[in-house]
Amino acid sequence: MGKYVIKRLIFMVFTLFIITLMCFVLVRMLPPAELPPGDPHTKIVEARREALGYNKPYLEQFGIFLKNVFTKGDWGVSDVLYFGQDVFAIFVSKLPATMIVNFYSIILSIPIGIALGIWAALRKNTWVDDAISTLTMALISVPSFVYAFLIQYFLAFKLGWFPFLMKEGTDWFSWPMFVSMIPAVLSLSLGVIAGFTRTTRAELTEVLTSEFMLLARTKGLTKVQATVRHALKNCMVVIVPSIFGEFISIIGGSLIIEKLFSVPGVGQLYLNSINGRDYPLFMLLTVFYTAIGLVAAIVVDISYGFIDPRIRMGSKK
């Protein structure tokens, strides 16, 4: 087990390194952002670029980049969007909004998703199951910005219950801020709810037909007892790791939803850095998103082993 974890971690670092290197070289091959003519900072920027090795071979540039990151935590300064500011500081300032919105959405969606999944599984092949499964299908197939549009149009515009966009400011836990977050939270939740419903339903229907459930009923447990004590426990082997995965990805947020509801978060920053060609910012966020994906995958995989001792980690499949 320990050996397996270490092996995974080493491969993760290796993957991250390769991807960072590829992106770095590709980004540096592009001409750096041009400065406005007659800008007073031209000299400073040029000196800084010289120090970063802009005219040297790409591998040497990458070395300088890594050295700055590891020794000084310096990811560079923004070229276009936040001219001259430290990109890491900008990134950190964008984290709270993303994390709070996504945290609310997970807190909302996990119980609802699991409950709907259990309901559908217990009423398998009835209209309840059909309705829930169809809705889940629809929500999973369609990207979130489509139903974000419906939420924005009906809840925010027609009914006027919520503001269109998220409130500005940093009073993250005030009531008006919470209300203004609700449309974004809802839009994010629908997809997550659908995901959990589907997983729970699929797992539970399979477990419910297994022989140990028959045994549980035979030995005198009621249906509720048998479901809660035996079936659900077995389902959790699959559900809990995905909850862990969700929790890790909350810091990533969602690009589109953040843009639509103007959540001042990391996702929106990423989009802006792409559209605004702000390469240092783009570089940092690419590494960040890749890392989140890798960490989430590892946590999900490893947690299977911790939750269910029957699953042996590292053995050949």
Place this chain on the structure above:
Amino acid sequence: MMNEATKNVYEDIPKEMFELAQQDETLHDTKLETKARGYFADALVRFRKNRASVIGAWIIFFLLLFSLLSPILSQYTVRDQDKYYVNYPPYIRSIADKKIGIFDGAAVHASQNEAAMAQWKAVAIETGYDPLLKILETTETVSLYRGKERITKTYKIQTNKYYEQGMIFRVFSFQEFEDIQKWQDETGIQVIYPFVESKDIKDITSANVWYQVSDNKGTPKYDKEGNFIPAYSTNTAKEGAPYHSKRLENDPGNWIYSMQKSGAVQCRVCYYNYYTYVNGHEPMYIMGTNSMGMDLFCAIGVGSRFSIIFALLVSVINLTIGAVYGAIQGYYGGAVDMIMDRIADILYEVPFIVVSTLFQLHLAPKVGVVPSFLFAFVLTGWIGMAALVRKQFYRFKSQEFVMAARTLGASDWRLMFKHIFPNAIGTIITSCALTIPGVIRSETTLTYLGIVNIADFAGTSLGTLMSQGQTSMTSSPHAMFFPAMYFALLLIAFNLFGNGLRDAFNPSLRGVDD
């Protein structure tokens, strides 16, 4: 005791009591009466039983038909972008005339006062197209004005947006002016209306005020019968060019139909009729127009056609690469498999948005936007397929039929693609059906975000249409609604269809949704 007794009875059955069951005829199974069903026929039968998937297949069929036919049926192309009819609701003249409340270009205007109502009426009188469809609400406000109670009425009304445009000022060259007059004579449709100088109407610049007004808010003056009094210009000295075509019925003969403008003439034209002159037909927008003034009916067809063809292309390429890669991995196994698997693992972790962005920045200037977009999809898209094929190969490669073929001297390549691969075909078809909606989804998301802009190549795309609709969501939700509706239906139908195919080809997986 009992046992003893029965035992004795059965032990002593005499030999002649036994009789042979069958002596002359040969014993065999009854011959199968039904015809043997092949793998695909079997899958088809199972697929047909799945109601949801059959519905999905039909929806796909109709959506494909739509995207195929709508650009042909529409009178417009995506390049026809009207500057005035922007974000206008659906409108078809023949249905609008029936006044049944659909396709009438209806939009709601709140808090219209008497002056505004008079202007709607004036537009109706002058152009002959009545913009007012329905008065939804009348509010009376009582206020004190110089010691007297005064009642002000405000209205909430529904108007036909296409008629509401009324008149516009437009500058023509002399030749154009002549052409329009000729067209007027041929068709009898009035395009050019008598000119109104803003100095005659209290400096109002709106082209829709043709009557005498008492203030600069546009409150009309009425004659004794309560009719509008025309304020058309009779200033023949400033007439732009001679007018010899159709005149208004009540024209005393001295109204001028154009105004001097250096080297050209300025006219007051009825936009609806001018549109008919320019396009050769009246406006007809089955799904309305979007913020670019495009016909949505045509634009959705064009955009989705691109999406679907692109998705098919991507799927075919990815499936081919994935199948070959997976086959090599699965067949050879060992170190080859390990190394190839690690490469796939690393590629798999690159976020798609990064790939497509970098490809856009690097490749798009060299090979064009669409090919570089295609490469971005191909770079990581095949990995899922390769994993599937690899698994199938591990399952089948050690079975007896493979060994038999090898003993007979089949080459590696022949073993892989003639003997093992056909066993994986069901998985591949299924995966293909589920890859297509995935590609459409990513493609639309990226064009929606504006990271990739394929409008120059394809005319438009569903994502572009939706982001254009988003900007005017509150005033004209139809511009977002129709593309979003098509998009959502397409994805849902493809997923239903794909799930049905998977269940049909792998009955053992039924009910496991992933």
